[in-house]
Amino acid sequence: MFDVCIIGCGIVGAAVAYELSRYDLSVAVIEKENDVATGSTKANSAIIHAGYDPEPGSLMARLNVEGNRLAASFCDSLDVPHMHCGALVLAFSEREAATLAQLLQRGRENGVPDLRILPRDEVLEIEPALSGEVVAALYAPTAMIVDPWQYTLALAETAVRNGCSLHLETAVTGIEPSPLGYLLQTSQGFIETRTLINAAGLYADDIHNMVAPPAFHVQPARGEYWLLDKSEGQRVSRVIFQCPSDAGKGVLVAPTVHGNLIVGPNSAPSEGRNDVSTTAQGLHFVRETARKSVPGLDFSANIRNFSGNRAATEHSDFIITEPRPGFIDLAGIKSPGLSAAPAIAKLAVSMLEKGGLALHEKQNFIDMRKKAPPSGRVVCRCETVTEGELRAALHAPIPPRSVDSVKRRCGAGMGRCQGGFCAPRVVDLLAEHYNCKPTDVLQDGRGSHILVSETKRGLCTDTI
Amino acid sequence: MHGYDLIVIGGGPAGLAAALAARAGGLREILIVERDIELGGILNQCIHAGFGLEYFKEELTGPEYAGRFIRLLRETDIEVALDSMVVEITPELLVRVIGRDGERTLAAKSIILATGCRERARGPLGIAGTRPAGVITAGTAQRYVNIEGYMPGKCVVILGSGDVGLIMARRLTLEGAKVLACVEIMPKAGGLPRNIVQCLYDYKIPLYLSHCITEICGEKRVEQVRVARVDENRKPIAGSEFAIACDTVLLSVGLIPENELAQAAGIGIDGENIETATPGVFVCGNALHVHDIVDKVTAEAQRAGAAAAAYVKNGGAS
Numbered sequence: 001m002f003d004v005c006i007i008g009c010g011i012v013g014a015a016v017a018y019e020l021s022r023y024d025l026s027v028a029v030i031e032k033e034n035d036v037a038t039g040s041t042k043a044n045s046a047i048i049h050a051g052y053d054p055e056p057g058s059l060m061a062r063l064n065v066e067g068n069r070l071a072a073s074f075c076d077s078l079d080v081p082h083m084h085c086g087a088l089v090l091a092f093s094e095r096e097a098a099t100l101a102q103l104l105q106r107g108r109e110n111g112v113p114d115l116r117i118l119p120r121d122e123v124l125e126i127e128p129a130l131s132g133e134v135v136a137a138l139y140a141p142t143a144m145i146v147d148p149w150q151y152t153l154a155l156a157e158t159a160v161r162n163g164c165s166l167h168l169e170t171a172v173t174g175i176e177p178s179p180l181g182y183l184l185q186t187s188q189g190f191i192e193t194r195t196l197i198n199a200a201g202l203y204a205d206d207i208h209n210m211v212a213p214p215a216f217h218v219q220p221a222r223g224e225y226w227l228l229d230k231s232e233g234q235r236v237s238r239v240i241f242q243c244p245s246d247a248g249k250g251v252l253v254a255p256t257v258h259g260n261l262i263v264g265p266n267s268a269p270s271e272g273r274n275d276v277s278t279t280a281q282g283l284h285f286v287r288e289t290a291r292k293s294v295p296g297l298d299f300s301a302n303i304r305n306f307s308g309n310r311a312a313t314e315h316s317d318f319i320i321t322e323p324r325p326g327f328i329d330l331a332g333i334k335s336p337g338l339s340a341a342p343a344i345a346k347l348a349v350s351m352l353e354k355g356g357l358a359l360h361e362k363q364n365f366i367d368m369r370k371k372a373p374p375s376g377r378v379v380c381r382c383e384t385v386t387e388g389e390l391r392a393a394l395h396a397p398i399p400p401r402s403v404d405s406v407k408r409r410c411g412a413g414m415g416r417c418q419g420g421f422c423a424p425r426v427v428d429l430l431a432e433h434y435n436c437k438p439t440d441v442l443q444d445g446r447g448s449h450i451l452v453s454e455t456k457r458g459l460c461t462d463t464i
Numbered sequence: 465m466h467g468y469d470l471i472v473i474g475g476g477p478a479g480l481a482a483a484l485a486a487r488a489g490g491l492r493e494i495l496i497v498e499r500d501i502e503l504g505g506i507l508n509q510c511i512h513a514g515f516g517l518e519y520f521k522e523e524l525t526g527p528e529y530a531g532r533f534i535r536l537l538r539e540t541d542i543e544v545a546l547d548s549m550v551v552e553i554t555p556e557l558l559v560r561v562i563g564r565d566g567e568r569t570l571a572a573k574s575i576i577l578a579t580g581c582r583e584r585a586r587g588p589l590g591i592a593g594t595r596p597a598g599v600i601t602a603g604t605a606q607r608y609v610n611i612e613g614y615m616p617g618k619c620v621v622i623l624g625s626g627d628v629g630l631i632m633a634r635r636l637t638l639e640g641a642k643v644l645a646c647v648e649i650m651p652k653a654g655g656l657p658r659n660i661v662q663c664l665y666d667y668k669i670p671l672y673l674s675h676c677i678t679e680i681c682g683e684k685r686v687e688q689v690r691v692a693r694v695d696e697n698r699k700p701i702a703g704s705e706f707a708i709a710c711d712t713v714l715l716s717v718g719l720i721p722e723n724e725l726a727q728a729a730g731i732g733i734d735g736e737n738i739e740t741a742t743p744g745v746f747v748c749g750n751a752l753h754v755h756d757i758v759d760k761v762t763a764e765a766q767r768a769g770a771a772a773a774a775y776v777k778n779g780g781a782s
Binding site for chain 2: 226227274276277278279280282283299300301302303304305306374375376377378381382384386416417418419420421423424427428438439442443444445446447448449450451452453454455456
């Protein structure tokens with residue numbers, strides 16, 4: 001029996017787990033995939049927004065601005081790669097310049113600090129690669145870039161270190177009320193809990209509907225990206241937005257914490273919640289739109305295209321409600337969800353407390369984390385990742401189970417060769433660690449085997 | 465700090481021949497830094513024959529070709545640091561190395577970059593679709609099959625007609641896989657004519673010239689690719705598309721000289737000359753430009769070794 005069970009270990013679930021692990025409570029996180037941060041958290045723009053964009057008075061506005069502040073401190077204490085690089089919203093016409101003034105006003109209402117409008121010359125002076133067509137820009141110095149995987153992992157790992165239990169590869173198939181709370185039917189058996197947090201992202205409506213009458217519907221919207229090599233990483237030094245429209249914040253160009261350049265997203269309907277495919281038209285649109293901001297972008301330096309799904313619903317705001325006592329929905333967490341997550345978590349915990357959950361702070365809460373330093377031979381040439389770092393990850397509270405989950409933790413395979421050289425060695429290390437055959441090692445999720453069989457081996461010595 | 469006459473970065477065919485030539489040119493203290501656990505470089509996984517026809521006037525496999533140089537090297541006192549990777553060089557000829565035992569910085573009177581090349585991956589092609597397991601470069605597949613002893617797939621479509629892809633078409637076929645097609649965007653094949661004949665035609669593997677893969681499909685593992693004919697601007701022709709069901713896409717779409725060390729140090733490489741823009745730093749083999757056959761790498765590396773020797777013996781003047 002748990003005090004709190006959290007369904008989903010994306011950024012929102014991990015942030016709630018972290019927040020709850022401060023207290024003397026038994027907490028479990030249930031995740032259907034084999035790693036944390038595999039849904040919307042995995043594939044997005046990796047930006048902690050300043051908060052000038054959401055409608056004043058909305059949950060998104062309040063939680064974004066508060067989340068931005070919290071993220072800055074979490075990233076420091078939990079050793080999450082991040083950079084306080086700031087953001088620019090570009091205007092290319094007088095009409096768009098008027099939009100900037102509105103955003104400035106909105107941002108001030110939302111409590112975003114230090115916003116100001118820069119004239120054309122000043123914009124081009126600090127970002128010389130921008131198009132000369134720009135007429136002005138809104139400057140938001142508190143915008144940050146972050147590694148969303150590391151951010152989620154850091155929060156989840158710290159929660160686990162503080163006693164939270166994480167159940168990976170455990171899908172919730174049914175929920176029933178029980179005398180003390182809720183009984184979860186999962187692919188790994190029954191789990192009973194007093195209270196329940198729905199942080200299931202793209203599947204939040206499915207989970208909600210197991211407990212309460214339907215109230216919202218997840219309508220995933222795909223965003224496609226280009227990720228350019230480090231040779232393009234210095235092209236801009238801030239997050240470069242265009243003026244937002246009804247379709248969202250538009251196509252951005254931004255450095256990443258790994259030194260690459262990210263370009264995207266568009267907004268396209270998804271064929272199902274697992275549909276993270278890219279399309280020729282979508283990528284073309286992103287490329288041409290981005291060139292309006294930064295004309296000199298070299299797309300031949302592309303190292304990866306990807307797309308992610310926004311966990312949007314028919315509601316414009318986040319859905320943070322308690323449709324049944326002890327059951328809290330944290331749903332419709334689209335952008336700025338990554339930015340708002342720590343504030344969403346604090347709100348969820350205060351809702352649980354109001355509902356009667358007693359919160360006693362732990363005496364010995366561990367609130368710091370340090371990634372392993374490089375040691376031993378270099379496994380990944382492009383990113384200079386050492387065997388010592390890989391082995392440390394394999395012995396961390398949430399060890400990687402696949403080649404991609406090693407990549408997300410250590411960076412091996414993330415560089416320009418995309419794992420061409422290091423994947424065989426990572427496969428070896430995983431096989432050795434889990435005492436399995438290389439043919440059992442996965443690229444990423446269930447069923448994504450890299451190798452299909454042994455070679456014929458001729459007259460193999462052990463048969464002679 | 466200990467100073468070497470020459471540090472050779474890379475122990476493949478270029479590095480081996482360069483070090484031996486520098487020794488023949490009179491250099492005494494030479495170190496080869498190799499990131500793998502043995503010398504030989506990519507030749508170790510090239511178990512097919514066809515190497516050495518020019519240089520040795522006989523047909524050798526890759527490991528045999530490398531072995532001849534490794535044997536010559538063993539007769540010298542040229543130092544070798546295996547399992548060690550150079551992570552930085554400076555214009556002042558300092559070399560930072562990470563090995564099993566940690567990091568050290570070495571000084572050199574000359575440096576030869578013999579770091580080879582890497583394969584172009586899926587990224588630069590911008591192929592749409594999903595990102596399942598089973599999309600793999602030909603060289604990585606070659607390592608899995610020939611060194612590790614594992615098959616990366618059973619039903620394979622090869623994109624690009626570079627030599628490594630062609631060699632792997634034959635190798636995978638011999639190992640029991642079905643190679644369904646080789647798809648090349650250009651109107652003519654990229655690899656050597658002999659490989660087209662011996663690796664594709666001899667095994668009745670169809671070569672689709674002026675075609676490209678427009679989409680990779682499959683959620684966990686590759687399930688199919690969509691292929692289209694392209695026009696003279698290499699754009700897919702509407703209506704020409706067809707699907708091939710497969711579990712693997714092998715990429716053989718070009719090799720890229722690996723010279724990030726020089727780039728990071730601001731050392732210019734022109735892609736043609738063994739001299740870099742920094743006196744005392746030389747480059748040879750596939751790190752300079754991609755060679756069709758290893759014999760030409762050897763010849764070029766020997767020139768680089770001799771040039772480094774002359775440079776050091778002249779007291780730092782080329």
